[in-house]
Amino acid sequence: MTKPSVDCAYLLGQLEALLAIDSPTSFTDTAVRYCSRELKRLGLTPEITRRGAIRAVSQGGRRHGARAIVSHLDTLGAQVKAIKPNGRLELVPIGHWSARFAEGARANVYGSRGILRGTILPLKASGHTFNDEIDSQPSGWAFVELRIDAVTGDAAGTAALGVEIGDIVAIDPMPEFSDSGFINSRHLDDKAGVAVMLATIEAFQRSQASTPVDIHWLFTVAEEVGVGASSVISPEIASLVAVDNGTTAPGQNSSEFGVTLCMADQSGPFDYHLTRKLAQLCADNAIPFQKDVFRYYRSDSASAVEAGHDIRAAVVAFGVDASHGYERIHRDALTSLADLLMAYVTSPVEIARDANDLAGIESFTRQPSAQG
Incomplete structure (x- = not known):
């Protein structure tokens, strides 16, 4: 096919x-309702946890050893x-973001x-009043304030x-979709990942x-406060692939084009066999990709593993410039990711023992060994 x-x-x-x-962490109900409606329109049956995490299952040939794909709405x-x-x-x-990116935000x-509407401003915002002090004042959340667009002058x-x-x-995200394929906006982390998943499901x-x-x-x-997929993983899931952003900053190997495979983040390396399977799927399907390691980064996959779930975990990313600031991505990375997810969910299962919680050493996986 x-x-x-x-x-x-x-x-x-x-x-x-x-x-x-609007969906900052703890204020995601509207986004959950929107996503659930879309999943239902696409023919799936979404289930919602108490706090709002969503699960929708596409039935395959076997229940146990299931694969999971995850992104975050917050x-x-x-x-x-x-x-x-x-x-x-x-x-x-x-979440973790710099106040310097908040300055000037609506x-x-x-x-x-x-x-109420308002603008986030540095404490010294007027050059006509503070002259060069507007450039020498410190940057930080203690040095900004929100000016409300209402008649008020006291507490x-x-x-x-x-x-x-x-x-x-x-x-405000302030999105701009350009004819060149670039997309500039706040909150592409991880609204873009959610859009990739919905497009894959479609x-x-x-x-x-x-x-x-x-x-x-x-x-x-x-996810932005570290909870992520810690409590939405059911026992039948054997592997989890998170869709999130990669950082195209100096010193990183990520790109705004193709798929970026995250080999490790601050929680440690991701699953050896799953990440290599994803790389092979990219190669087999002519999907451009690169690998990267992130030192100051967490994801839904890391949260799930740290919560104690015995699953294989990986992260596939779209390259983002200025992550957690005013971000930029390219639509090529988004479509490449969706192509990879489609190839992954329909691919054969190589590690049959993953359907069981425990199995003997005879069926256990092998890695290259210098000891022979």
Whole structure:
């Protein structure tokens, strides 16, 4: 059977729709509802955990030894730390990102009486007032504040608007899709990964593809704070592939084109056999790819392994420039990833013993050995 082509227009349309939904960690209900509706429209039956992680299963030839694909719906953001005497808001970040990328951002403040608009500014924002001090002031969350677009000049006035400590602040993505294929936006990590998964599912359903084992399509809601896929892995899953961003910074081997295979992150190396299978699938299907190692990086796969799940884990990535800032990707990486996922979920199972929790040494895997 000819491998079905991924619908690029559908993929980009899903990315655009997802970017329009505010979903910083702990504020993901709307994104969960959107994704669940789309999965149901595509013919799957989504199941939702208490906190909002999604699982939808495509039945294959066998239940045990299932494969899982995961991406995360949550993004970076901020919370109100304090209402300042001048009526502006002190912030703390949701997830790990620099305040220098927050400066100048437009944002939604989700208060008890509705949504308020505002701008995140450095404390010294006017060159006409502070002259060269605007360039010499430190960078950090203690040195920015959120200016609300409402009539208020003191803490009492802001509180009267329904703003409270702990309120969620969602940062505008400001997406731009260029004719050259580049996409600039905040929150491409990991809205782009979710769009890749939905496009893969669309192609999978359209082609009525068959798989040797069940495929679990997973969408998590707390990856940016380290929780990730720690609690959404069911016992029948043998392998997990996370779809996330790679970093195209100096000193890295990632690219904004093709697939980037993450060989290791700060949690350690990913599964030897699974990562090599993914590389071989790229080679066999003429999918351009490169490998990389990330020192300051975590993913859904790392969270699952660290939570104690005995699964093979890997990460496949789209290269992102300026990750956790104002990010840029290219649609080529997204379609390449979807092609790889389709090849992976329909590929034969090489390690049959993975269907069992425990098995004898006779069927155990082998790696190259200098000892013969």
